[in-house]
Amino acid sequence: MYICPVEYEIKPHQKLNLGLKEIWLFREMLFFFTWRDIKVKYKQTVLGFLWAIIQPLVLMTIFSLAGSALSIPSENLPHPLFTFSALTLWMIFSTGITNSGNSMLNNANIIRKIYFPRLIIPISSVFTALFDFFMAFLILIGMLIFYHNRISFDWVKFLLLVPVSISITLISTFGIGSLLAALTIKYRDFRYVTPFLVQALMFLTPVIYPISMFHFLGSKYVLACNPMYSAIELFRSTFNGQVLELRLVGISMIFALMFLISGIYYFRKTEAYFADLA
Amino acid sequence: MSMRESITSVFKRGNSISEDFYALKDISFNVEAGECIGIIGKNGAGKSTLLKVLSRITPPTTGSIISRGRIASLLEVGTGFHPELTGRENVLLNGSILGMSRKEIQAKFDEIIDFSGVENFLDTPLKFYSSGMQLRLAFSVAAFLEPEIMVIDEVLAVGDAEFQKKCMGKMEDVNKNGRTIIFVSHDLNAVQNLCKSAILLKDGKIFLTGESGMVINNYLHAGSHASTTWTQKEGNKHPHFNTINVKIEGKQPHLKLVVDSSIKCMPEMAASFISYDIFSKLGTPVGQAIPNLDPFVKPSGEVVNITTQIDLNGFIPGDYYLDAWIGPHFSETYDWQKECIEFSIVESPQLTRTYPHYPAHGFIVPESRNL
Structure with missing residues (x-):
């Protein structure tokens, strides 16, 4: 069985449609691209998949040390849990958009020779980042158990809101990632813009500070224009016992x-x- | 166009000089199911663009293509091969990229590996493979593609001769099984052997369509395809060839290659003789012609012209190279021009023959008869 429609017409640039049906037809190729990226990422490394955990853990240590030293509020959560919970989602976003930004160039040799719905390349970059997330998520669960006395964990919220926040993360990563992928292939300037953008965005996202730190409503609204804000806020709300600012979310x-x-x-x-x- | 240009172009209006260029224009043809069609033409004629459009990599600016069957395009072998992955993993990945389903790859996996002959290195990363092994593996995956329509670029131009033959055989099988093949190649032999009909592209337009032998003949005679003339470019203090011209005379099976050489002689050289070596396009020696075993080129300061007739009795269709050599003794060389001349033979020496010639059976069909 070949993965393309039996009868079709090749026409000048078709009118816009999502092409979801076609992506579904090519789902096996999407799987193989993701599988390849995960495999290649950890080939010839001694620690292998552990790297998916080491990076957020190191960042968490640095940020929670800095956070407690500067006494940045953490919504009554232990600092490590406060930063790590956000970092797990943030890592999907940052690696996802960095990888999809470069993905078209990295796969240029395939794009030039084979037809397939191009969108599956940025999608597979996002899925690759999602794989790392699941590794880090296991650590997060361990931390939730470890700190269970100091947090107000809510089972129902957790089961409902965690999938929602992951979905928001995937949606925004995929959206920005595919935008950057298309821009990078035309304007190579974006190869330099993307890493810088990711770095700058991190400080505009409540990863190491809570948005409640800001008392001026206007600055809260500005920070809420960041799609990752709602993902992180919903995620943390499942164990920080705080009321969500629904309008900002x-x-x-x-x-x-x-x-x-x-x-x-x-x-x-x-x-x-x-x-x-x- | 960089971002700066596109931003500044907003402010500059109307003064940009651009001209539309169509790589293909007025192309219209039908390929029936089960047909094998060859596309030939010079570099820049639009062959690759046509393939890109057919395989949906680049959309046409105008016009359309209607396809009734799954197209798999083979513009390159080993597309998507990753050096860090093992041979096994690359077969899975490459198969999927070429359009095979996972089930299909698994079903054919053993055959693919058998065909490639790299079974001992399946779990070695590809980067440790020799380039030949990588190529064999890549070919093997491609050889087991079984789409209804196959678009093939010059992928058969690489690989050793034996493997090429194996692949050609495989392609013929594919065609015999009723699949449609669209084949682009510079290798006119391959086109003639494989395709019943051919399209000759010229400057982005269809120049000629028809039976492949006829189209190929037309192509060969239309342009300066083979370099039948050679001129020395560097000076040389030894005796050396100045110019060499060849032309083919006669009709199969009694073709004659007439070689006109002008040789610059030197006063202090030893009397010499000349030889012409014929090689196939793949570099296989076919034969050596020595018109005179005596050292007949005598020392002088002059340029001598020598015309030699070489009988090409029974030569099979194909591209050949000619080496020209001069020296006083077989162990001493004055001048040796390698592959200075290229010539093609189009027709079979057996005029009624319909099945193809394979270099693997030799380059000469000796005249034979039952007594």
């Missing part, structure tokens, strides 16, 4: 959707010429 979720739509729109609009530009 809503704004952030709208931004996640906007990034998704504009990312896919721009990608689909330009993808026909990727083979020539790559």
